[in-house]
Amino acid sequence: MQQPLVITATINGRPVERAADPRMHLADFLRHEVGLTGTHVGCEHGVCGSCTVIVDGRPVRSCLMLAVQVDGAAVETVEGLTGASGSLSRLQRAFSEHHALQCGFCTPGMLMTLEALLRTVLNPTETDVRDAISGNICRCTGYQGIVEAALTAAKDRQGEPA
Amino acid sequence: MSARYFGAAVNRLEDPKLVSGAGRYVDDLHPAGLLHVAFVRSQRAHGLVRGVDAGAAARMAGVVAVFTMADFADLASGPMPPLAPHPLIKTPITYWPLAATEVRHVGEAIAMVVADSRHAAEDAAAAVEVDIEPLPVAADAIAALAADAPRAHSDRDSNLAARLAAKFGDADAVFAGADHVVAETIVTHRGGCHAMECRGVVAVPDAMGEDLTVYTSSQSPFLVRRILAAYLGRDERHVRVVAPDVGGGFGPKANVYPEEFAVALAALKLGRPVKWIEDRQEHFLTTTQQRDQIWTVEVAFTAEGRMLGLRGRGVHDNGAYAPYGLILPINALGCFPGPYALEALDVTLDVALTNMVPTSPVRGASRPIVAFVLERMADRVAAHLGLPREEVRRRSFVRADQMPYETGGKARDGSPISYDSGDYRQALDLALSKIDVAGFPARREAALRRGKLLGLGMASCVEDTGLGPFEGATVRVTPAGKVVIATGASSQGQGHRTVFAQIAADALGVDINDVIVDAADTDKFPLGISTIASRIAVTAGSSVEMAAQKVRAKALRFASNRLEAGEQDLEIVDGAIQVKGVPGMSITLAEVSRALAGAAGMSTPYGMEPDLAATAYFESQGLTFAYGSNACEVEIDPDTGDARVVRYVVVHDCGRLINPQIVDGQIIGGVVHGIGNALFERMLHDPEGQPLTTTYADYLLPIATEMPRIEVHHIETPSPRNPLGVKGAGEGGTIPAAACVISAIQDALGPAAPFVAHHPISPQDIVAMLD
Numbered sequence A: 001m002q003q004p005l006v007i008t009a010t011i012n013g014r015p016v017e018r019a020a021d022p023r024m025h026l027a028d029f030l031r032h033e034v035g036l037t038g039t040h041v042g043c044e045h046g047v048c049g050s051c052t053v054i055v056d057g058r059p060v061r062s063c064l065m066l067a068v069q070v071d072g073a074a075v076e077t078v079e080g081l082t083g084a085s086g087s088l089s090r091l092q093r094a095f096s097e098h099h100a101l102q103c104g105f106c107t108p109g110m111l112m113t114l115e116a117l118l119r120t121v122l123n124p125t126e127t128d129v130r131d132a133i134s135g136n137i138c139r140c141t142g143y144q145g146i147v148e149a150a151l152t153a154a155k156d157r158q159g160e161p162a
Numbered sequence B: 001m002s003a004r005y006f007g008a009a010v011n012r013l014e015d016p017k018l019v020s021g022a023g024r025y026v027d028d029l030h031p032a033g034l035l036h037v038a039f040v041r042s043q044r045a046h047g048l049v050r051g052v053d054a055g056a057a058a059r060m061a062g063v064v065a066v067f068t069m070a071d072f073a074d075l076a077s078g079p080m081p082p083l084a085p086h087p088l089i090k091t092p093i094t095y096w097p098l099a100a101t102e103v104r105h106v107g108e109a110i111a112m113v114v115a116d117s118r119h120a121a122e123d124a125a126a127a128v129e130v131d132i133e134p135l136p137v138a139a140d141a142i143a144a145l146a147a148d149a150p151r152a153h154s155d156r157d158s159n160l161a162a163r164l165a166a167k168f169g170d171a172d173a174v175f176a177g178a179d180h181v182v183a184e185t186i187v188t189h190r191g192g193c194h195a196m197e198c199r200g201v202v203a204v205p206d207a208m209g210e211d212l213t214v215y216t217s218s219q220s221p222f223l224v225r226r227i228l229a230a231y232l233g234r235d236e237r238h239v240r241v242v243a244p245d246v247g248g249g250f251g252p253k254a255n256v257y258p259e260e261f262a263v264a265l266a267a268l269k270l271g272r273p274v275k276w277i278e279d280r281q282e283h284f285l286t287t288t289q290q291r292d293q294i295w296t297v298e299v300a301f302t303a304e305g306r307m308l309g310l311r312g313r314g315v316h317d318n319g320a321y322a323p324y325g326l327i328l329p330i331n332a333l334g335c336f337p338g339p340y341a342l343e344a345l346d347v348t349l350d351v352a353l354t355n356m357v358p359t360s361p362v363r364g365a366s367r368p369i370v371a372f373v374l375e376r377m378a379d380r381v382a383a384h385l386g387l388p389r390e391e392v393r394r395r396s397f398v399r400a401d402q403m404p405y406e407t408g409g410k411a412r413d414g415s416p417i418s419y420d421s422g423d424y425r426q427a428l429d430l431a432l433s434k435i436d437v438a439g440f441p442a443r444r445e446a447a448l449r450r451g452k453l454l455g456l457g458m459a460s461c462v463e464d465t466g467l468g469p470f471e472g473a474t475v476r477v478t479p480a481g482k483v484v485i486a487t488g489a490s491s492q493g494q495g496h497r498t499v500f501a502q503i504a505a506d507a508l509g510v511d512i513n514d515v516i517v518d519a520a521d522t523d524k525f526p527l528g529i530s531t532i533a534s535r536i537a538v539t540a541g542s543s544v545e546m547a548a549q550k551v552r553a554k555a556l557r558f559a560s561n562r563l564e565a566g567e568q569d570l571e572i573v574d575g576a577i578q579v580k581g582v583p584g585m586s587i588t589l590a591e592v593s594r595a596l597a598g599a600a601g602m603s604t605p606y607g608m609e610p611d612l613a614a615t616a617y618f619e620s621q622g623l624t625f626a627y628g629s630n631a632c633e634v635e636i637d638p639d640t641g642d643a644r645v646v647r648y649v650v651v652h653d654c655g656r657l658i659n660p661q662i663v664d665g666q667i668i669g670g671v672v673h674g675i676g677n678a679l680f681e682r683m684l685h686d687p688e689g690q691p692l693t694t695t696y697a698d699y700l701l702p703i704a705t706e707m708p709r710i711e712v713h714h715i716e717t718p719s720p721r722n723p724l725g726v727k728g729a730g731e732g733g734t735i736p737a738a739a740c741v742i743s744a745i746q747d748a749l750g751p752a753a754p755f756v757a758h759h760p761i762s763p764q765d766i767v768a769m770l771d
């Protein structure tokens, strides 16, 4: 087995330095080494999207990325969406208002996928939203609440400072 | 009751934590000294375990132990206790925590590696050599019932685990006298639950080796405790089971699994916390699945299209073990005759053991299967007579003026099945009007101009909910004025915490944010059954209501004494009991709680019992029957066979709605599960019982781009069978959905196409039927 490598990255705006086995995927690293258990693992083969985090501005599946690959990168996880005072973002609140979550297991991946969408597409249509989350499986909600939450958050974010 | 919260679309109390990544699921628990497990599993569907060589694995870095069942001989041995014993099953058909002599499905655990990391455990598991002598495989339920078929269990002399029957009326006479009879063979297929959180368990022994705490992603923490304690030969007070946040259940997490026992045994053996988290491939191989049944039925009906009788035979593929006994076949028989007032029924169901993944209820249990059979047959009758499909249903439904209606069937406990309330025809008519049945021909024309075939589908169902015997709850006002509800009912995303808080907040006149719910922890409440069968709002919800009303009565009695006012002159507002119309004459619930908490040497005031708290168990007063009708439109591309559900309307009656937003969420999610069963989810095996679809690349789940917007309408007929007037809502979306989609596909294919008698239906099937 190869020796652990030291990873230096920015996670939710904070510098983090940790050693990890070269074979450890990013989701395991975030969850079990950094202690950010909000990122969930639903399939570990890149289909369900539960593990989605944002790396250098782009949504990625953290089960398909090795931890060592984020050396030097900026990583954002669901924990980073919540403000310092514990205040929820518009998208997080919209999830609750539109009942976009039940068990909450897919939710962090949905939130990060949509967060990435809403940063780049200011006025998404329902089709844009459905396309964006087509790689995120939710067994509970039937997606409808999630779509509505994203559209509401998109509408309200316009005019708000990003 | 002041209806402040009941009936309102209150945002869920669960949400702020879950949208912040602060949920605590089993895999988020890291007790100090934690060890990790990887299982060594059978690669064959059937065989004798000749030997396990763990020598090399045990020497690998990080490995603490490699166990087979023999290593636990000092703690426990033998097959796991059955969860629902049945007199027809003389010897329980249950698994061992680790298979000792014979493996009976691919994926059955034979050995476990415990190591200081999951990586190390998996490396070592791959190095364990297992010698299995192959045995012939029973991979097909029908073939398995032939006299000379290979036995799924080599120690049983038949694969027929049981034959069950349901019968009422004089079927022979009804069939002899009917104007018409049609017969069909209908096949429904198995899928998995696919909760996004796989199963997982963490077992933590205490320092003395006496007590064990098991955190498990389960719908049934109390059942886990009961049978694990029995298996270990310990009193239940030495086993605490907690279901933390659970990432979806949908039925299979109500089963108790070998891994839960094996992990507990390993923790006790090593005196250290041990964790196992199922990976998705293991989920495909070991978490129970469901819906393989084959039914050959005939329906007798009048020339006007009124269905009179149904008879037939079914075969249920039970898979390799029956941890839940005969719950699925019994449930299937109990679902006849659905919403229809039949004069006679005569059905039998053979339960076949096979070397497939074991079965236990998946959302809807057997109800979607029977709804599929009944609804396909209703369509078939209509086609035979050239009548509109809705007419056959309208003429055959139990009528509103017949309620309560005894179907002639029997419930699980042998009591007569009696539908409590509802108007089935109204639900169908509303669904058809909401989908705009009148405008359908024009939409079909428009689709045809685009080269697409549009079909209209419909399906009705009735669903027994609120299964007994009971759930319970304790409601307590703390000296700080918080209301704490303790209940055994576990939650997997249904929003129970919010719903219970709504009920208690109304009863006690407090803010919903002052209500705390402690659930699914065997140390917090003495008894619980399970979160299954759409039963929690009815059973636990009613218990919360009853307990909260007792607390309210006690608080009012106290205040009446203290404030010297009649109880009828008191009200509770914002956590304070006050004399109506007399500002300042009040006492808070917190003060009452403190007064009833006792003071050394003083007797409790007014001779009242200590503590502002009460416990209640709602005991089922008969099942409550939810019902509904769905209508949908499916568009087919005749070249590719692609079928797309473009519109979907649900009309559902689950009695009074405690939280419409939560109920709609249950229904919409349930419909999408049913659409998955109709179009996507296909659990394939080869003739040797080898599963072929064990990733999400091979096994398709419904995704956002394939799902329509689902429109939900409610009828609220209060159930007379519980104090809240509610009925269950957890499965009503799923039950008719596959039937509804297939009905639309049949309609789209046109009158020349063969009868569609199965699900899931593939694009290849559709193209073949159009040829």
Ligand code: FES
Binding pocket: A040, A041, A042, A043, A044, A045, A046, A047, A048, A049, A050, A051, A052, A061, A062, A063, A064
């Ligand atoms: S866990 Fe990464 S995509 Fe499923």
Ligand code: FES
Binding pocket: A100, A101, A102, A103, A104, A105, A106, A107, A137, A138, A139, A140, A141, B196, B247, B248, B493
């Ligand atoms: S909320 Fe449970 S999987 Fe999406």
